Amino acid sequence: MTNVEPRAEGRRPEEEEDEDETPEGGWGWVLVGALFVSTSLVFGLMRSLGVFFVEFVQYFEESAQAISWISSTGLAAQQFFSPLGAALCNAYDARVVVMAGGCLAGLGLVLASQATCLVHLYLTMGVISGLGWGLVFTPMVATVMAHFTRRRTLVLGVGFSSIGLSSFAFNPLFQLLVETYAWRGALLILGALSLNIVPCGALIRPRRRRRRPEAAAKADPQRGPPLAAALRRVASYLELPVLLERPYVTYALAVTLLNVGYFVPYFHLVAHSRQAGFSEYQAAFVMSAAGASDILGRVASGWFSDLGHFRPVHLLTLWTALAGAFIMLLPVSSLSGSYAALMATGLLYGFCSGALTSLVFAVVPMIVGVPRMMGALGLLQLIESGAGLLGTPLSGLLKDVTGDYLASFVVSGAFLILGSLTLTTLPRYFSRKEPPAPPHGLHHKDQGLHPEAERMHGSPSDADRRGVGEGSGNPKECVA
Incomplete structure (x- = not known):
């Protein structure tokens, strides 16, 4: 026999369907x-x-x-x-x-x-x-x-x-x-x-289809001339307006700078170790050890960040600066021929490079708000793609010019430190408290594409009270 509990007074069926979400x-x-x-x-x-x-x-x-x-x-x-x-x-x-x-x-x-x-x-x-x-x-x-x-x-x-x-x-x-x-x-x-x-x-x-509220229907970007409506719709899907906002542009610049040097050790650390006189197995083990500490750094950084003692952007700045410093120390540590020094520096670099990775993505919704998180993440990947493509060839060019990897690693580490300094120019960076998320009203004109994400700006009880479907102008949302 199936037990059927009575529906709470004033509660819509949509709210009951989404309790588990x-x-x-x-x-x-x-x-x-x-x-x-x-x-x-x-x-x-x-x-x-x-x-x-x-x-x-x-x-x-x-x-x-x-x-x-x-x-x-x-x-x-x-x-x-x-x-x-x-x-x-x-x-x-x-x-x-x-x-x-x-x-x-x-x-x-x-x-x-x-x-x-x-x-x-x-x-x-x-x-x-x-x-x-x-x-x-x-x-x-x-x-x-x-x-x-x-x-x-x-x-x-x-x-x-x-x-x-x-x-x-x-x-x-x-x-x-x-x-x-x-x-x-x-x-x-x-x-x-x-x-x-x-x-x-x-x-x-x-996502389940929702009946669009009357207010959202009036703000539908498909209304008006077909070409203008199409352009507004594309802009809303890509979240292009974030490119006109100083906090996002500053953050994208910082991430782009750190991305120039971030991947260099993955491509050139083994070659540098071999050039420093270590065997191929010793060189490979340095990279493997850095990868192992990378795993620990990702988990430890996420755990510590979620304790809430420090703002994520401050932790991102710290880990980025440390990763840059250790990249610069990688060739220096091997000048004396000490394998132990190279291994220790590689372990520290791996930990810091892993620690910053999760924070790079976690800070994005704090800057643009969760409703625009999807498009902002995509644009961030696009902006930094050029840096990722050119960083390694630049490092190789410096090696060809100088004959060793010292300049390559020093310049690569300097890009990460420059990225950490750029983060400090974010608005209200030196505040100990996280700035409030962008108000929802700024984004209603963009259809409110992410009702599930919008709900997360409030507490779960607020979300249950409002209902997931309210304010949604798009029947198919990305966030599941």
Whole structure:
């Protein structure tokens, strides 16, 4: 016999349907697991593609610089297409977008296994897989953040910890696959492995359609001339108005600066260690150790940030400055030939670089507000894509000019320190209390695209009292 409890007086059916979707738990923990798997199959895989570097150089008989553009193109494409992923989520549904991204990521690697020239690899591993990664990462991050308020940085740290774990595990696995099946067979297997992103996307709950309030219907950007309506709709999906706001532009500049030097050790630390006189196994172990401390840094930073003793932007500034300092110390620590000093510096760098990663994303909703978080994250990835693409070639150029990696690491670390200084120019940066989130009224003209996210500016009780569907001008929201 089914027990039917009477409906609370004055309560709408929509409110009862969404009780299980309140923040801080429930299905959100399932999505943290999905983020854990999907990020390992995006950035963990990207970090480990260096295993194919020697194979490509030998097979295609091209320069190291030409081969390096394969991974650089993939990273730049992932960041460049992130706004497209955010816009598609706002227009349609995050579940469909992430699943499509998983299919494209796998398709690109499968097609790359049949490559006959470098251009083929640029288009497949670079553009097609990069497009798929761009459709996966930002929607998954925004979806997880929308389900948590107090523990947002911690859950991001847990989800991103898979990057370090997979980097540690994928390198020997990929090497084994190359030795067993050659590089073509290995890429084919990696393409199949990437398709596991599809079930991760399927775990995102599709949004229910809501009846649009009369006020939202009057503010519909589709009203008016067709061209103007279309432009307003695209702008609302991409959240382009944030580019006119000083706090967001300042933050994007800071993240771009730190992104110039952030990836340099991942590409050049092993080569520097070899040049310093250490064996290839010692050099590889330094990078593995840095990856292990990276995992610890992500989780520890998220836990400490969510204690609330310090503002997240202040912690981000600290970890960024420390990471920059340790990057600059990496070549200095090996001048004396001390492997212990190099290992210690590598461990400290790995911890700080992991600690800042979760905070970079967690600070975004505090600057633009949760309703605009999806588009703001996508635009941030787009803005920093150029820095990620040019940072490593700049480091390589300095090495070619000077003959060693000292200048490369010093300049790379200086970019991170410059980024931390830029953060201090944010409005009300030196306030001990977090500034209030942007008022909702500023965003009603943009359709109120994220009702689930809007609810999270208040307490769960406020959300239950208001109802999830109120103020929604778009029947299909991205945040699940």
